[in-house]
Amino acid sequence: MNYDQIPNDAERWSVTVDEEGILTIPDDLLLRLEWKEGDVLDWQDNPDGTITLTKSPRQDYTDEELEEFNGI
16 A cells, blocks of 8 residues: 555554664554564655555565565
């Protein structure tokens, strides 16, 4: 979903990234979105400086692909 496709009345949450670059998503939000630790998320930078996370339709990346995405 593109940023301009998100309805104005869509629910939004704010989460922070710690000094080590770790984003912690609250458990109640994970349950609501049916996400779990280890799920692959797509990250989209929005024009207003926010970020939209969506669960990737593909969850079967190899370790090598994930390392490449993460710049390892």
